Ligand SMILES: NC(=O)C1=CN([C@@H]2O[C@H](COP(=O)(O)OP(=O)(O)OC[C@H]3O[C@@H](n4cnc5c(N)ncnc54)[C@H](OP(=O)(O)O)[C@@H]3O)[C@@H](O)[C@H]2O)C=CC1
């Protein structure tokens with residue numbers, strides 16, 4: 550379907566697990582039109598040439614930042630699910646967007662470590678609960694084809710929990726470990742994050758919060774990549790009206 554009101558969408562990483570699912574979801578949406586499906590080796594100039602106003606990036610951590618800069622240069626809005634972002638790489642994108650806006654092109658970029666509703670809610674609940682518990686740790690569990698660890702979702706979760714704990718003046722989680730630190734997971738702003746890679750899994754996260762005599766466990770499970778699609782489609786529809794950088798779907802959903 551091709552009407553004047555459709556949003557024209559390009560997908561980067563279109564042959565990947567997420568990219569294939571996004572292409573199918575965009576093609577099935579009456580208000581969206583898939584105009585370009587690009588993968589490794591394709592020329593990104595094809596994005597603007599296709600008439601796309603929004604590009605969705607599900608590629609690999611090594612290339613996603615360069616892709617986003619190229620999209621901003623083309624005046625194309627970006628919805629980014631690829632992981633591997635840091636404070637520094639996000640700041641470079643924010644600077645680029647500000648310069649682009651000053652020059653008259655107001656582009657929006659949405660970077661979300663997880664587009665699944667259950668994951669977004671789990672992260673939000675975890676951030677709210679984190680200051681009420683002495684101990685806080687995160688376990689993320691994924692399929693063994695995943696190239697990065699810890700997951701973007703777990704990193705985002707731990708950072709939000711750490712910020713809430715720091716703001717509330719909560720002491721570091723108690724831990725008497727003297728040796729074998731490699732078994733205690735990654736230290737994300739003081740919150741330990743453990744990564745499991747197991748055949749049969751898709752994407753799962755467990756947030757563990759403990760006090761003397763009690764525990765709160767927040768768990769979310771993504772059993773199928775279609776679960777990310779409502780969030781991705783929401784991001785496409787929203788990003789065109791949100792110039793500048795937005796990080797996290799929770800901000801688009803006003804959670
Ligand atoms: N935010 C969210 O909700 C979610 C995020 N993710 C994240 O999305 C990313 C992709 O995951 P997944 O689909 O499983 O990974 P895949 O490896 O299945 O897909 C990545 C695709 O990107 C391609 N690619 C590599 N370089 C480029 C490039 N320069 N331009 C265009 N395409 C390129 C790869 O090609 P080739 O194989 O030839 O290198 C591959 O086809 C990961 O970072 C993952 O963590 C995943 C699920 C949900």
Ligand SMILES: O=C(O)C1=N[C@H](C(=O)O)C[C@H](O)C1
Pocket residue numbers: 632662663691695696699700701702703751752753
């Ligand atoms: O690689 C994946 O599969 C996923 N990656 C994202 C992450 O690293 O958090 C989102 C989800 O967990 C699936």
